Amino acid sequence: MKALVKHRAEPGLWLMDVPEPETGPGDVLIRVLRTGICGTDLHIRSWDGWARQAVATPRVLGHEFVGEVASVGADVRDVAVGDLVSGEGHLVCGTCRNCLAGRRHVCRATVGLGVGRDGAFAEYVALPASNVWVHRTRVDLDVAAIFDPFGNAVHTALTFPVVGEDVLITGAGPIGVMATAVARHAGARNVVVTDVSGPRLDLARKAGATLTVNVAHTGIGEAQRELGLREGFDVGMEMSGRPEALRDMVANMTHGGRxxxxxxxxxxxxxxxxxxxxxxxxxxxxxxxxxxxxxxAMTVLLEGGLDLSPVITGSYSYRDFEAAFDEAATARSGKIILDWTA
Incomplete structure (x- = not known):
């Protein structure tokens, strides 16, 4: 099968023929239809310091995907051939204290799909059935392909109650834009989004931002004055990883803010x-x-009318992966999709 592989410990990716993944009795084999390019994939492509420590080569990349179930193991009961599925990219041990208590998202032994084991930038991917999410209701394929980062946005945006609250989101990358849509859909009074990229701030406005701030030119305090916020923001969502963004957020939060x-x-x-x-x-x-x-929660939000279409800004055949990765690496794009059927 064709796959995008980090073949050597140097910058770049390689489109190669590799064997189809092997499956066991508890596994599901999935024919990949669409994948999303993540910042993690960009780090691995550029082979930065984090990637050199986290990834052993060769490795098939990719963890954001939607596909159709091609086969299931003998012990699989709740997933059927032909199901449309996405996958939870964090594979957990199942035996640590947190896993046994139902807190699998904080498993200390988590292995990342496309990082610690071969991933979904391929014609087929294998996953334990316990990591497979079956789309029981109709969903656009491009949206289904980005359920993984959409989940990051939902987890962040709904961690604290936002109904009637004034929300500050620093960083208008794809996850920040999706969090903007979620916060507005969930009842936030105002959602202010900051970035230094004009095109990405445009995406945030399309997603429902009350006000966007290019912090290269304007301070967050000015946004507060424009909206008449006398005590600061109630809820902050820091999406950029930038020191100045967190410092500005802390400086503009209300007492008791989250x-x-x-x-x-x-x-x-x-x-x-x-x-x-x-x-x-x-x-x-x-x-x-x-x-x-x-x-x-993601599925219910989409059923309730949440629109993620503004965040998807490009689609390419997997054969044109270089152009797709180049666009994803700009500070202008939203989510970029690779089509594995084209």
């Missing part, structure tokens, strides 16, 4: 912890999705 952190910083940086303490601000880290409560 911050959900999804953006991964490239290095350690200082934060005004005195402000966090004296303002009694709650800070919570978010990694991935709750299994499978977040997936259920």
């Amino acid at each position: 911050i959900a952190l999804l953006g991964l910083p490239a290095e350690e940086f200082a934060v005004d912890w005195s402000r966090i303490v004296t303002s009694m601000i709650t800070v919570k880290g978010i990694y991935g999705r709750e299994m499978f409560e977040t997936w259920y």
